[in-house]
Amino acid sequence: MVLRVALVLGGIVLSVPALAQGSCVAQSTPDSASHLDIPALFPHCLGDKQCGAVDKTGAWKIPPVHIDLIVEQDFIVVPENEEWSKFAFLDATGQKLGGGDYSINIEEEVPVAEGLLPVIAGGKMGYADRTGALVIPATFDEAFAFQEGLASVVAGGRNLFIDKTGNTIVTVPEGIDDVGFFSKHGAVVGRQGTYGLLGRDGAFVFEPRFPTLYADGPILVGLEGDRLGIVGPTGEWVSPTDFQSIGSFSNGVAPAEKEGKWGFIDTCGNWKIEPQYDLAAGFDGGPGRVKIGDKWGLIDQAGKEIVPPTFFHVSDGIWIDGLISYSPDEEKYGIIDTTGKIVIEARYDSIEPIGGGVLLAYSGEDEKMLNLDGSEIMIQPKP
Numbered sequence: 001m002v003l004r005v006a007l008v009l010g011g012i013v014l015s016v017p018a019l020a021q022g023s024c025v026a027q028s029t030p031d032s033a034s035h036l037d038i039p040a041l042f043p044h045c046l047g048d049k050q051c052g053a054v055d056k057t058g059a060w061k062i063p064p065v066h067i068d069l070i071v072e073q074d075f076i077v078v079p080e081n082e083e084w085s086k087f088a089f090l091d092a093t094g095q096k097l098g099g100g101d102y103s104i105n106i107e108e109e110v111p112v113a114e115g116l117l118p119v120i121a122g123g124k125m126g127y128a129d130r131t132g133a134l135v136i137p138a139t140f141d142e143a144f145a146f147q148e149g150l151a152s153v154v155a156g157g158r159n160l161f162i163d164k165t166g167n168t169i170v171t172v173p174e175g176i177d178d179v180g181f182f183s184k185h186g187a188v189v190g191r192q193g194t195y196g197l198l199g200r201d202g203a204f205v206f207e208p209r210f211p212t213l214y215a216d217g218p219i220l221v222g223l224e225g226d227r228l229g230i231v232g233p234t235g236e237w238v239s240p241t242d243f244q245s246i247g248s249f250s251n252g253v254a255p256a257e258k259e260g261k262w263g264f265i266d267t268c269g270n271w272k273i274e275p276q277y278d279l280a281a282g283f284d285g286g287p288g289r290v291k292i293g294d295k296w297g298l299i300d301q302a303g304k305e306i307v308p309p310t311f312f313h314v315s316d317g318i319w320i321d322g323l324i325s326y327s328p329d330e331e332k333y334g335i336i337d338t339t340g341k342i343v344i345e346a347r348y349d350s351i352e353p354i355g356g357g358v359l360l361a362y363s364g365e366d367e368k369m370l371n372l373d374g375s376e377i378m379i380q381p382k383p
């Protein structure tokens with residue numbers, strides 16, 4: 001996945017010479033695919049208010065009797081009223097474990113992390129476990145997902161970090177108006193549009209000064225003026241700062257852009273694969289994807305071509321089960337494997353691997369679950 005930060009003035013792409021940088025030792029980073037959960041249950045609806053879950057054979061495990069059904073990690077949650085303000089938490093057979101008059105902030109995904117889910121109860125926020133028990137009372141004005149054992153919350157107008165018992169571990173300094181997650185070196189925090197790093201002792205590792213700063217696992221990427229590069233744990237530049245874009249790190253490398261061409265850099269900003277492509281997406285569970293002209297191909301981590309640029313589209317997402325979607329014309333989509341072999345011809349409006357040996361495909365509004373070879377998983381009759 002590429003986070004693009006373009007530096008353009010008057011239609012001219014800026015190219016700034018590398019500035020002096022601190023010492024840096026390249027490090028490994030996790031494969032983006034390594035943290036993915038392997039689902040065993042798949043939500044499926046027969047119609048309005050007839051939602052349940054099936055396994056990869058199409059057998060019903062949770063009967064289709066719910067308004068909707070959400071499966072996220074080992075949480076199975078169903079709304080119990082039309083307003084989605086009361087939820088039940090189920091086990092893998094559909095039996096109710098618990099629940100309450102909770103509402104949940106659902107945007108792109110349910111914010112389950114580290115076994116806890118932020119919920120709203122009585123106008124305040126707390127955390128429920130997979131049984132629906134409110135294990136951290138709803139006393140906060142805002143509450144966000146856990147990461148590295150800590151979660152950002154707001155209480156009485158103050159930003160805090162709490163642990164999984166609900167105890168305050170870090171009190172964020174006053175004046176901070178934007179708070180991120182804790183990662184290896186600390187939490188990125190913002191003050192009036194500039195960002196710095198906060199330590200677990202509640203003191204700044206370095207004061208806010210970057211207009212853009214984000215943590216990509218253990219790596220910090222910063223933008224300051226015309227400089228875009230990798231920032232060390234004390235706020236110093238540790239890479240060249242003349243990049244136009246830096247994508248997400250996986251397997252120790254990230255796609256990056258310089259002077260309009262893309263290659264791959266290590267965690268110190270050194271080129272592992274020289275910039276020579278018109279666009280690139282990372283090694284997220286499989287080969288890198290590179291574009292020349294209007295066609296995409298695949299390369300290995302040494303830069304060796306696996307498949308020459310052939311496809312009009314290859315997904316920039318994570319390879320799941322060694323598969324990813326492609327298109328020969330950006331109208332219909334199919335599936336290729338890590339060798340570039342076409343596994344499923346392009347005949348769907350969309351198709352994606354979703355894990356657990358299952359693909360999800362759409363033709364218009366018609367949804368199909370498929371096996372990895374493209375054969376349809378037949379959903380059993382309603383129990």
